[in-house]
Amino acid sequence: MSRPRAALRTAVVWEVLRDALDRRSEAVGRPVLDVLDTGGGSGHFAVPLARLGHRVTVVDPSPNALFALERRAAEEDVADLVRGVQGDAHGLFDVVEPAQYDAVLCHGVLEYVDDAAEGLRNAVAALRAEGGVLSVLAAGLGGAVLARALAGHFTDARHALTDPQGRYGDSDPVPRRFTAEQLSALVEETGLRVRGVHGVRVFSDLVPGALVDAEPGALEALAQLEAAAAELPAFHAVATQLHVLAEVR
Known part of the structure; x- marks a missing residue:
């Protein structure tokens, strides 16, 4: 089955998350789970999760993103399963209740919050006890270093490699990046x-789009390569993003 090129960027995360939610459903004996998507924006994960039948609450600071979420959910006929509320990780419990969710997504959040540890603690506090699932997706240091070097920006690459926050300079739009070890420890x-650490977008950001589009079957082959490399520690060091799946003990 072919897939859109954009979907390739999150295919690894989606497969891991879907399997984790299936296990959670089986463990609690409920096919419908309550999922919290912090920083979920326009519903890139929320709407597909709702299509699986889960109830999803999206917390995002952008009213424009939440409007797009509402429209997307309506178009996919899952508006009754998706709720968007304006807020952020710092004031999460101003808009949602703690300990009410089977799974929490924290994707693209820890790079931008003032205190990554606090943001993560809040996400965890939203989980129900015993077996609740946390999915964390954040910018990887190695991928940024490699990308700057391959673009000929060698000083930027070296700066990112040694900077405490993994930034390549004042023009860097990302406030913070992580190694796999740092994100796992957090x-x-x-x-x-x-439960698992995965490299995301190991190859897809480096392969020219024209090359993938010109070769029949190349996109699917690239997706299979990404999936094969995702769990190998050697490739975590060069991934654009890092994904950590964890569970309440």
Whole structure:
């Protein structure tokens, strides 16, 4: 089955998350789970999760993103399963109740919050006890270093490699990046058990789009390569993003 090129960027995360939710549903004996998507924006994950039948609450600071979420959910006929509320990780419990969710997504959040540890603690506090699932997706340091170097920006690459926040300079739009070890440690400090670490967009950001589009079957082959490399620690070091799946002990 062919897939859109854009979907390739999150295919690894989606497969891991869907399997984790299936296990959670089986464990609790409920086919419908309550999912919280912090920073979920226009519903890139929320709407597909709702199509699986889960109830999804999206917390995002952008009213424009929440409007797009509402429209997208309506177009996909899952408006009754998706709720958007304006807020952020810092004031999460101003808009949602703690300990009410089977799964929490924290995707593209820890790079931007003032205190990554606090943002993650809030996400964990939203989980129900025993077996709740946390999915964390954040910018990877190695991928940024590699990308700047391949673009000929060698000083930027070296700066990102040595900068405490993994930034390549003042023009860098990303406030913070992580290594796999740093992100895993941050999750473990909340008391959760890390079930898996995955490299995301290991190759897809580096392969020219024209090359993939010109070769029949190349997109699917690239997706299979991404999936094969995702769990190998050697490729975590060069991934554009890092994904950590964890569970409440």
